[in-house]
Structure formats: structure tokens, C-alpha cells
Amino acid sequence: MPGDDGFTLARWLREHYDVAIIMLTSADEVVDRIVGLEIGADDYVTKPFDLRELRARISSILRRTRAPSRLEPQPDKNRRVRMGLAWLDLDSHRLHCDDGSELKLTTMEFDLLNAFASHPNRVLTRDQLLDLAHNRQWEPFDRSIDIRITRIRRKIEPDPAKPQVIKTVRGSGYIFVTEQ
Secondary structure: OOOOOHHHHHHHHHHHOOOOOEEEEOOOOHHHHHHHHHOOOOEEEEOOOOHHHHHHHHHHHHHHHHHHHHOOOOOOOOOEEEEOOEEEEOOOOEEEEOOOOEEOOOHHHHHHHHHHHHOOOOEEOHHHHHHHOOOOOOOOOOOHHHHHHHHHHHHHOOOOOOOOOEEEEOOOEEEEOOOO
16 A cells, blocks of 8 residues: 555544444554554454455444444433433533532533433443544543443432442443433
């Protein structure tokens, strides 16, 4: 490939566009595969390859990348969302208790709460939450979402040790359970 290498192109694409990336290369060292996946490639295929396998990998990525499009936030007529012990004001980006006092939120905490408010009663994976919260610089085993959700639970849950508002779905992710 003339000019920049595939890693540079993959990094640039990941930073600027929400597209699926399959690296197709003759570089088959383990370190090359790891770097390719860590900079944002969805898959890494080395030459020579079987066309049927490549087609199956493309189909697999298309199945995964189509799912977030169904998760586009729905227009919210009510710009305040009840979240456990608090109200999330989507316009002012603030979290308020019933008595009117404000609970401090970081930008990432607000983005996560907004993602949950936009997708109530749906399981969201860590990857989806990172995408919805616009944090593009994540690592494959990034657990920062878990830490932020623990902090959020302390603010909105009646009993953070037994969450009822933002529940963990083992092996899948998290779900914001709306009050019925």
C-alpha cells in the first residue's frame, strides 16, 4: 500500500468514521494482529485466506455492526427521566434529587445515563455503552464502564449493593430498568 501503512489508515478511519474494519494483510506475526485489533480493526485476516472464510467474517461483522443502528436514541418528549432516587435532566445535563439538590456528574457519567435513558429496558453491552458515550479510546478489556456504573449506582440506587435501576446482565452488559 503506497504512503501510510494499514495501521495508520485503520486508526484514522476509527477516529473519523463509524465503519467496520477488516485488515487483510500478509503480516501474520502475533504482534501485528494484536496491534491491528487494538487500534480498532474488527477483524484481522492474513494471506493466504479462503474466500468462504472471508465472506463468513464479513457476514459476522455486518451482523454485529447492524445492531447499534437499531439502538439509535428515540426522540424523548419528556426531557427529564426518572432514574431511581434522582431525575436526569437531559437538557441541562444535570442529575437532581427529589428535594431539588443537584448530584455532581462527570461528562462520562452523564453520557452513560443518557445512553441508558435513550434505551430503557434494553441490555447494552460494554462496547455499545462505550460507543454511545462517545469514548472511542478503549482497550479490548476496558473495565472503565464497570467503575463508572458503580459510581452512578451510588448516586441513584436506594441500595447500591443490590441495584434495581441499572442491573448487571451477566455475560452481556447492563440494563436500565424503568419503573413500571
